[in-house]
Structure formats: C-alpha cells, structure tokens
Amino acid sequence: MASNLASRLRDGTQQSHTAAENTAFMKCVLKGMVVRESFRKLLANLYYVYSTLEEALQRHQNHAVVGAIYFPELNRTPNLELDLVFYYGEHWRNQIQPLNAGLAYVKHIREVAAHSPELLVAHAYVRYMGDLSGGQSLKKIIRTALDLPPGRGTGLYEFEQLPTLEARHTFKAKYRDTLNSLPLNQATIQRIVLEANAAFEFNRKAMLELEAEVKAEIGEPVFNLVTHQEKLGSTVKTAGRAVELIDTE
Template identity: 45%
Template sequence: MSNNLAIKLRSGTRQAYRDAENIGFMKCLIQGVVDRECFIKFLSNLYFVYSELETVIDKNQQHPVITVMYFPELNRQASLEKDMMFYYGNLWPHFISPLTATQNYIARIYEINDHERALLLGHAYTRYMGDISAGQMLQKIAQSALKLSGYEGTSFYNFEQIPNKQEFKNRYHQALDTVPIDDITSDTIVAEANNAFYLNMEIIKELESILIQALGRAT
C-alpha cells in the first residue's frame, strides 16, 4: 500500500523550489554569471553539508525509514573532496570554513538526528533530487564560465554510479512510496523538506552578498 510520499513531496515543496530558483545567486549562476571564488565557496559549503548529512544517514542506515531510502550511490562527499583538491591542492581542509548559514543547517541535521531521524529523509530528498535533476546543466554552465577543462572542478555534479538518471529518479520515487510511515509522519517529512529548502536558501543568500562584492570589484 502506497503512502503517496513521492507526490506529497513533489507537490508540497513546489513553492519552495520556485523560491530557491528566484534567489539572485542562483539566477546569476543559471545565466552564466559565475565568479570563480564564489563558486568555490559554494562548493566548499556544500562539502560541509554533505559530509554531515551522509555521516548521519550512514549511521542510521538500519532505521526503518532510512533503510528503504539508503542509496549510497548518491553520496557527494567524495566528489566534493575532489573539487576541493582541484581548487586548493592537498592542504584544502585548511582553506575552507562553513558560513554561518551552513553552520545553522548542520545544527539542524544534528538536531533531527538526535530527536526524529525519519526527518533526515526530507533533507536527502531536497538535496539529492535537486542535484541529480539540475546538476548536468549547472555543470556545463560552470565549465563554460570558468573555462574548466573536462570535469575538473565540477566533480560534484557527476553521479558516476548512476548512468541513467531518469531511471534512477523513477526508482527513488517508487521507493519513497514504500517507506513505512503514517500520514502524520509523511506530512512531517514534507515540512522538513521545505525546511531543508529554506536552510539551503540561507546559504545561497549569504553567498549572494559575497558575489555582489566580487562583481563590484570586477567593474
């Protein structure tokens, strides 16, 4: 029996998705207005988010909700480490630090890990489905704007273990409908997915102010 979680998440986060697309930083990125240092900072903050998210998901892979949606082929931490190595070299961990908004996001991941682990699914859905859907487009934009060679510096957008992305997304959405939850929990997961969108948006807004400064210096 389906819990309809896939359609609940899709329809329940539609407005948050539109709001995220309309933030200046994302508009600039989509239009090819990409500052190298700002893009690197964007990836480095995603590294912190994914490192923590994937750590707690891995620890909770036997949780009845998480186990159904445990897809390690989605993991982004190693790809982001490749990107950091490309931009900064072997000492890359010494050159990056999380923004305030990123620290807030990580704090929320810790909070739900301590109190209501099923809600981790809301964050996994928001991040991974967004990245696998828009990743190739954003990768091409970054490659062109920053004159990058091949996939160097944009490994984050490569889902090497998922050759057929549409087929995988279909499988992911089918799995969502088999998660063993009641209506109250499904509604809570949708609410948390929206929260994940807005926590991500706070990171992007903080980056936007950095981008504005960078573009101002370039004029």
C-alpha cells in the same frame, strides 16, 4: 502500504524550489555569471552539509525508513573532496569554512538524526534529487563559465554510477517509488514535507550569504539587470504538466 510521499514532496516544496531558483546567486549562475570564489565557497559549505548527512544516513542504515532510502552510490562527500582539492589545493581542509547557514544546517541535521531520524528522508530528497535534476544543467553552465578542465571542478554533479540521462531518469523513478513505499503514517509524511521545506530554506540562505560577493564581482548594474526578473519555478506545473527538466546528454 504505498503512500504518495513523492508527489507530496514535489508539490509541497514547489514554492520553496521557486524561491531557491529565484535567489540572485542562482539567477546569475543561470545566466552564466559564475564567480569562482563564491562557487568554491558554496562547495565548501556543501561539504560540511553532505558529510554530516551521509554520516547520519550511514549510521541509521538499519532504520526501517532511513535504510530504505539510503543509496550510498549517491554519496557526494568523496566527490566534493576532489572538488575542494581542485579549488583550494591539497591543504583545503585548513582553508575552508562553513557559511553561517551551513553551520545551522549541519546542527539541524545532527538534531534530526539524533531525535527523529525518519526526517532525514527530507534532507536526502532535497539535496540528491536536486543534484540529479537541475544540478545537471547547472553543471554544464558552470563548466563553460569557469572554463574548467575535463573532469575537474563539478564533481558535486557527477554521478559515476548514473552516467547517462537515461540512467538518471530510471534512478529518479526508482527513488520516487522508494519514497512512496516507505512505512510512514500521514502525520509523519506531513512532518517530512515540512522538513524538506526547511532544507530548501537552509540552501536558500547559504546562497543569500554569497550574494554580496557576486554583486561586487560582476558589478551592480549587471547584477541588477540579471536579478530583477522573477523566474517561474522549474517544479511548478504549467497547463497541467510539470515543466520538463533541462538535463540532456
């Protein structure tokens, strides 16, 4: 029986999405102020998150709910490993560490995987749909801001098997259909939406941890100028329709 999980997730995380977009870190990135040191720390943090998540998804691939939403072609861990080689060098494993928010995020994913694996759907949704959506525009800004060499440094946002805008659109539609077809009751749907909000919060907290470093790097006056205005969320509906995405070829 089909559900409306996809729209429940989109609508039910709208405020959390807006809050994540309105972190000073993201506002700076959107204005092209990408501090290399903080960006690589964010990637390192995401490495811990994604490797934990992807290990859990793989382990539960025969679970009726988790298995249906497990798309190994989305896996970010291998791409993040390449990004970390690029930013930290070949001994990156000895140099990286998770942020406090990352430690808590990882611990939480492990607990969810052990006790309520169906809630992993929320974690997959928040990260993968984010990387396939806003992530695609962030990628372009970051590449320009850091003047990255071709094909290096933004593997997080590269989906080799979804190389075009059309392929990503089609995949996202399939992902939403899959969410709607998961065998879930209303109570579990509600728990998944709550869990997705928790996932957004872990992401927001990671960015908050990097804020002081960004401020120090770009200077307080510029930082204040760039961050003082609230941004309308990208998943907030305006005049009855969602603000369209900025992912272009």
